[in-house]
Amino acid sequence: MATGGGVSRDLEAIVLAAGAGARFGGGKLTAPWRGGVLIDGALAAAFAAPVRSVVVVTGADPRVAGAARAFAAQVGETARLRLAHAEDHAQGMAASLRAGVDALPPDTAGAFLFLGDMPRIPPRILQPLADALAKGAVAAAPAFEGRRGHPVLFGREMFSDLRALTGDAGARALLATLGRRVVQIESSDAGVLFDVDVKGAPGLPA
Numbered sequence: 530m531a532t533g534g535g536v537s538r539d540l541e542a543i544v545l546a547a548g549a550g551a552r553f554g555g556g557k558l559t560a561p562w563r564g565g566v567l568i569d570g571a572l573a574a575a576f577a578a579p580v581r582s583v584v585v586v587t588g589a590d591p592r593v594a595g596a597a598r599a600f601a602a603q604v605g606e607t608a609r610l611r612l613a614h615a616e617d618h619a620q621g622m623a624a625s626l627r628a629g630v631d632a633l634p635p636d637t638a639g640a641f642l643f644l645g646d647m648p649r650i651p652p653r654i655l656q657p658l659a660d661a662l663a664k665g666a667v668a669a670a671p672a673f674e675g676r677r678g679h680p681v682l683f684g685r686e687m688f689s690d691l692r693a694l695t696g697d698a699g700a701r702a703l704l705a706t707l708g709r710r711v712v713q714i715e716s717s718d719a720g721v722l723f724d725v726d727v728k729g730a731p732g733l734p735a
Contacts, residue, residue, distance in 0.1 A: 539638035540659060540682075543629035544568070545699075546597070546645035547588025547618040552726050558645045559592045559607075562725040564599065567725060568593060570648020572600045574680070577652035578641050582609045586629045588618025593645070621697030630691050638662075640688075642700060643680045649720030650680060657714045658682040666712040668704065671721040677704070677713060678721030713723050 546568055550557030558568040574718045583606070594612050601610040615628035626642070631734045632639055639662045643650065654671045661669035662684055670681040681700060683691060690703050703712055 536704055538581065539636055540578070540580045540640070540662075541582040541633050541637050541640040542578050542583045542643060542680075543626075543633075543644055544575050544583060544585045544597075544643045545622065545625045545629065545684050546571075546590075546593050547586050547615045547625040547628070548622070548645075549589035549619075550646070552563050554603050556590060556592070557725065562648055565654065566596050567648055568645045569600050569660060571614040571643045571645045571650065572597060573604070573676050574650035574655070575641065575643045576601075576604065576606045576609065576653055578636050578655040578680075580609075580641065581634075584611045584629050585634045586613050586615050586625045586632075588615045588625060596648055597667045605634070621695070622679050622699040623694040623696055626694055626699065627656050630688050637685060637688075641680045641681055642723065643684045646725045647723060648725065649718075649721075649723045651716060651718040654714060654716045654718070654721060655680075661712040661714060667710050668707060669714060670704070672713040672714040673716050673721050676722060677711075681711075 545556055559566045570589060587593045597610060601607045613628045613632035615625045617624040658669040662682055665689055668683045671678045
């Protein structure tokens with residue numbers, strides 16, 4: 530695993546983008562955001578991570594795949610983009626997680642989990658997370674003023690636990706069981722906590 534910057538030979542990124550965005554009224558990830566669409570923010574962070582490729586998990590919104598392809602082409606990252614469709618996305622975020630983990634190459638040492646509705650992840654937090662994993666952490670996450678945020682980087686020893694999750698709580702329950710085994714890296718940027726749930730969020734048209 531590479532440390533100190535650059536692309537790791539064995540880390541991957543997963544962008545969870547299969548949800549329906551019901552509280553938003555649908556179409557959340559393809560809603561306008563800063564000259565593009567909302568998922569562009571998460572994709573920009575994922576491609577900035579020290580990873581070989583970025584797996585975007587699609588599901589409820591058929592426009593998400595096209596948006597991901599368009600962004601990757603725009604920033605010259607088409608070769609690093611991979612799409613995985615979660616057929617059972619209606620079962621909740623755990624289904625999306627399974628689809629993402631199942632799409633990883635067999636030699637993957639760790640995977641960043643990005644949420645498609647978190648467009649303000651600061652890229653400078655990503656390498657310190659990778660460094661924590663390289664030093665033996667089973668998982669690493671950023672924190673702002675003591676509150677754990679995203680993305681979370683999981684080591685491969687946690688992949689079977691991620692596959693075993695159910696419902697819509699995502700990896701939160703798994704992180705709770707790990708306790709202090711999750712290394713938290715303090716971030717000075719509240720973007721590690723910022724997500725979009727409803728229309729009218731900062732930066733979005735009302």
